[in-house]
Amino acid sequence: MTVSPSTAASPATAEVRVDLPGRAYGIHVGSGLVAQAGRWLKPHLNRKRVAIITDETVAAAHLGALEAGLAVEGIDSVSLALPPGEATKSWEGLSRATEWLIEEKVERGDLVVAFGGGVIGDLAGFAAAIARRGIRFAQIPTTLLAQVDSSVGGKTGINTAQGKNLAGAFHQPAIVLADISLLDSLPERELLSGYGEVMKYGLLGDAAFFEWLETNGPRLRDGDAAARREAVRRSCEMKAEIVMRDETEQGDRALLNLGHTFCHALEAATGYSDRLRHGEGVAIGCALAFDLSARLGLCSQEEPSRIRAHLAEMGLRADLTNIPGDLPPAESLLGLMAHDKKVREGRLRFVLARGIGRAFVTSDVPSEMVVRILRDSAAG
Structure with missing residues (x-):
């Protein structure tokens, strides 16, 4: 089905449904979603605690806002900030993220939040897929590339010495929050990279x-x-x-x-x-x-x-x-x-x-x- 973009005014937040049997979820697109993260994530929580995996650059710019958005709904959080860049999407990065989830006693019924670009989304999703044989996770992508590509569809993984994304798993997120206001802080080159997708x-x-x-x-x-x-x-x-x-x-x-x-x-x-x-x-x-x-x-x-x-x-x-x-x-x-x-x-x-x-x-x-x-x- 081909749907041309509407020229009419769009609602503040649009939802796109991914209706997979038993694994359906919504992709929510709008401004200010990080500040409202607690409201969006709360229905997916068995207990009011989430584990956030991010990178150091995103953490410095946006982690405080996410933590505040969760706290409004009384949701506690723990976070792991990994080095930024493609090199983190490796066996070493995967091991560090997975061990951290286990050390933090994150349970299968909990929610891991991938808060970053494509590297973090792929890595955190893969760690969630294999820790305790599968923990649910949410995607809060912070780059244009991640919002339109890697956060949607359940592909997770890491790079190996032989090539890109050669180890991974299909693990669908519980929800995706694409906050377009986060794009305002992107360097132009990063934004244009996403535009390629x-x-x-x-x-x-x-x-x-x-x-x-x-x-x-x-x-x-x-x-x-x-x-x-x-x-x-x-x-x-x-x-x-x-x-x-x-x-x-x-x-x-x-x-x-x-x-x-x-x-x-x-x-x-x-x-x-x-x-x-x-x-x-x-x-x-x-x-x-x-x-x-x-x-x-x-x-x-x-x-x-x-x-x-x-x-x-x-x-x-x-x-x-x-x-x-x-x-x-x-x-x-x-x-x-x-x-x-x-x-x-x-x-x-x-x-x-x-x-x-x-x-x-x-x-x-x-x-x-x-x-x-x-x-x-x-x-x-």
Whole structure:
């Protein structure tokens, strides 16, 4: 089902439902939700105590507000603040979080609160999934990327030496609170990284949403609350629709990986460092996926140009030449793709498109064509 964004005034808080049998939950999108966290979380508590896992940056900026929002409803909390950054999403970080939950005597009927970006959401969710063989958890994502992607759908996990997100579990949250007022404190680069995932939704399944973003993306970037709320709401709605059809990525859910086969290889090549943020890699990956689609005759040559024009207007990267520092040759990047979770029977699966909003999954992609696309992107 394709639903175009409404131009009418939106309510202060919008709800998107993820109606999975026995594991249904709501995603609430609005401003000031952290200050009201106690009211939202209280119905999910067996006792008035939660365990918060966050990172040091988020803790310094927002933990006090969350604790106050819980205290209004008489809810006590304990918290663990981990170092920020992708390096925390590791076996060591998982061990620390899991041991802490057990040491704090967090029970299976309690609630773990993941309060941070995608790293914390993935890590805290995985720790909650395995501690005591499963503790319920809530997502309070603090970045645009986490609000529209990693907080929704129940994928949790960590990175390994072989690649990104190769150890993890499906563990659906009890509730998601996407407080768009938290986005006001994000550096512009962090916000734009999240926008790479927002744009992806229009490209994969809703051409009208991409057209809306072409008009309203700059407003979102520049702080317009209504544009941010609508972009987060529609992105979550699209992801929820796909997750409800295919929770564990046996079919349709793979569409959400548009741009990610390229992205994950580039992240590995840059050492999961600040050289390339995840959403930046997704934006580059989407542009390359449409390049590949056009080269294979699946869509017109104008489609990749239109995407790059929008990325340029938003101030986002679109090619390998935009990544600082040296990168491995195209053949080595192709080798890194072989570690991707989407490999089936030794064959890479790509999300390609017959046009904007018309993505599909295929394994029928010649390796030499992928290498050529990478070489062209690196050459500028």
